[in-house]
């Protein structure tokens with residue numbers, strides 16, 4: 291976005307609308323934004339929406355890949371402080387691709403109203419915008435790169451483990467850096483800062499890989515994307531385009547398990563991040579501990595029933611467990627950093643609401 295002479299004041303109606311929009315488009319960040327305090331809650335809300343607009347364009351299987359790439363390039367130019375492409379130019383370019391009124395999901399409503407998101411973003415403090423823009427642009431450019439790479443395939447077909455890591459970096463590692471840029475503004479001891487940047491991308495990879503492992507069926511049937519690496523599927527004799535076929539159920543399930551185990555390899559780094567992150571400026575431990583612990587629970591279910599990720603059954607933890615984790619973390623000042631490891635161990639073995647209490 292072009293540099294403004296003077297930053298406008300945040301319009302409260304716009305800000306309220308941004309908060310309502312996050313509740314409509316994301317489960318993870320709806321919880322997170324809810325348990326952050328101000329001003330971090332609004333910073334993360336806006337940072338998330340800026341990224342989500344690109345994500346919606348990337349996931350749009352109804353838009354021809356060359357148009358997706360051009361839209362993402364335009365969006366990147368809007369975010370570029372050195373470029374004077376304005377948000378209306380992006381809105382005009384995307385307008386012909388918007389689903390009809392009756393089918394306009396909340397995701398697409400946010401894309402249509404992107405100038406409102408970007409105007410609100412542009413009224414945040416300068417240092418907040420500077421924390422968000424570089425990783426957000428990296429995410430946008432990475433998405434354009436992947437759409438272009440697979441434009442002849444009609445959807446993404448991740449080939450190797452290292453390509454999977456590269457994709458996850460753009461989709462979520464960048465978000466880890468964005469969050470870290472925000473929560474380390476100001477004075478942070480060099481060693482603490484180093485430990486956070488050493489583990490932030492890994493935290494993002496953990497969350498993204500858990501989603502990839504559990505959403506195989508939906509990703510393929512709804513968006514024509516296969517993130518399970520072709521080389522891993524080949525090891526099990528599964529052609530990538532037959533990943534959800536019943537004939538390959540057991541073999542493909544072992545690739546789901548392998549991907550979930552890969553996700554699990556990032557748990558220690560994510561825990562280190564949680565034990566290190568500064569809690570100030572409205573940042574809270576529970577905001578990031580909740581997605582971490584929900585990922586631990588989802589991994590437990592995935593490792594127990596990997597084949598469910600390959601059918602409409604799907605893998606998810608119960609609503610009851612989500613509520614139990616959220617209330618444990620956000621009740622009475624939240625759990626302390628010291629008990630995170632214990633909580634992680636407990637959730638890895640047993641659904642949280644069923645953990646025996648001392649009265650049992």
Ligand SMILES: CC(C)=CCC/C(C)=C/CC/C(C)=C/COP(=O)(O)OP(=O)(O)O
Nearest residue numbers: 316317318462465466490493494497498578
């Ligand atoms: C340092 C740190 C805290 C790193 C973590 C970074 C992070 C939160 C990355 C986003 C990961 C992700 C897959 C979110 C899904 O939310 P979604 O809104 O796309 O989807 P949902 O509706 O399924 O939750």
